[in-house]
Amino acid sequence: xxxxxxxxxxxxxxxxxxxxxxxxxxxxxxxxxxxxxxxxxxxxxxxxxxxxxxxxxxxxxxxxxxxxxxxxxxxxxxxxxxxxxxxxxxxxxxxxxxxxxxxxxx
Numbered sequence: 386x387x388x389x390x391x392x393x394x395x396x397x398x399x400x401x402x403x404x405x406x407x408x409x410x411x412x413x414x415x416x417x418x419x420x421x422x423x424x425x426x427x428x429x430x431x432x433x434x435x436x437x438x439x440x441x442x443x444x445x446x447x448x449x450x451x452x453x454x455x456x457x458x459x460x461x462x463x464x465x466x467x468x469x470x471x472x473x474x475x476x477x478x479x480x481x482x483x484x485x486x487x488x489x490x491x
Contacts, residue, residue, distance in 0.1 A: 394430045399472075409476055414480055414484065431465075
């Protein structure tokens, strides 16, 4: 049950940040805060789902699944979190820069 959950949430988190970056590039700046929060929350929920999957394997003493999946999951999760934070920071900076330019123009 948890495996599809973390895959879906991870995909949703990256789709949301890409949408936020595209909106920043197109100059649409309404509602970017909600997209930012949703993307970061999706990343957090992805990690929670992955931990729940590992927890279920530990409770069932399914060591073969742990030995197969956990090392790769740890590496992929670390890179995905770093990439997600970097993309969200980029979107944040683009939107703030556009807001500051708009305030200076007034």
